[in-house]
Amino acid sequence: MAADRAVKRKRKGSGSTGQGGEVFLRQRTDPRSERRFEPKASLALGLTMLGMSVAALLAGAGVYGMWFRGEEAGSHPYAPYLLVVAVLLGAAAGLFGQWSMKPLRVGDAGVGIENGPGEIERIGWHDVTRLLLTEAALTVQGSGTAIAIPLRTHLPAASRVLAEARARVPARAADIQEGALPLPDDAAGEVRALEPPQVAGLRCKATDKLIAFEADARLCGRCGELYHKDGVPPNCATCAAPLR
Numbered sequence: 315m316a317a318d319r320a321v322k323r324k325r326k327g328s329g330s331t332g333q334g335g336e337v338f339l340r341q342r343t344d345p346r347s348e349r350r351f352e353p354k355a356s357l358a359l360g361l362t363m364l365g366m367s368v369a370a371l372l373a374g375a376g377v378y379g380m381w382f383r384g385e386e387a388g389s390h391p392y393a394p395y396l397l398v399v400a401v402l403l404g405a406a407a408g409l410f411g412q413w414s415m416k417p418l419r420v421g422d423a424g425v426g427i428e429n430g431p432g433e434i435e436r437i438g439w440h441d442v443t444r445l446l447l448t449e450a451a452l453t454v455q456g457s458g459t460a461i462a463i464p465l466r467t468h469l470p471a472a473s474r475v476l477a478e479a480r481a482r483v484p485a486r487a488a489d490i491q492e493g494a495l496p497l498p499d500d501a502a503g504e505v506r507a508l509e510p511p512q513v514a515g516l517r518c519k520a521t522d523k524l525i526a527f528e529a530d531a532r533l534c535g536r537c538g539e540l541y542h543k544d545g546v547p548p549n550c551a552t553c554a555a556p557l558r
């Protein structure tokens with residue numbers, strides 16, 4: 315069947331095509347994959363849990379000392395301090411603690427975060443506006459959304475995100491120094507196949523033509539940008555990868 319024919323092909327000769335002359339145009343049903351990263355339990359998380367537990371204990375003791383010691387004893391003089399310390403500790407643990415224990419996905423469909431069972435929020439590479447690296451996290455910014463990847467619990471995922479962003483949408487990661495994160499480890503993360511994307515009803519990036527049938531869709535294999543089969547430009551409008 316013509317529609318199932320692989321579109322990927324090698325282009326001979328030199329010319330202005332990318333590394334090795336690879337053409338990145340893909341059919342919607344071409345195989346795609348991603349890696350799933352489980353968070354690493356960290357010292358910070360342990361301390362956060364401990365801080366929360368101690369805060370709860372102190373709060374309990376404070377409340378008891380203040381109001382429940384019986385008529386004759388009255389409230390204990392230290393009780394108000396216990397309550398204040400409990401509130402401060404609880405607030406600090408809540409504000410600065412490590413709470414991102416969600417698994418992450420990195421691959422052909424961009425960067426994803428598992429918000430619940432079967433519920434994955436994704437930012438496609440073509441939707442990434444900027445990557446931001448701080449001491450604590452690598453943040454992937456999309457239009458109107460962002461995914462923060464804490465380095466303490468998700469360093470292997472952060473390394474892979476940065477490396478893939480540099481290869482797929484280099485301009486979006488240009489602010490980040492070379493060697494800022496370790497190179498990705500091919501053994502890290504579990505490789506999973508991706509379902510074909512839902513594209514019917516979306517529009518071609520180059521011509522704005524409505525994609526009424528999924529068979530009419532073409533994808534940039536590098537950044538995931540979407541095109542109608544009649545409107546595929548020579549180079550991807552988003553990442554400049556050669557498409558024809």
Ligand SMILES: [Zn+2]
Binds near residue numbers: 536551552554
């Ligand atoms: Zn592209």
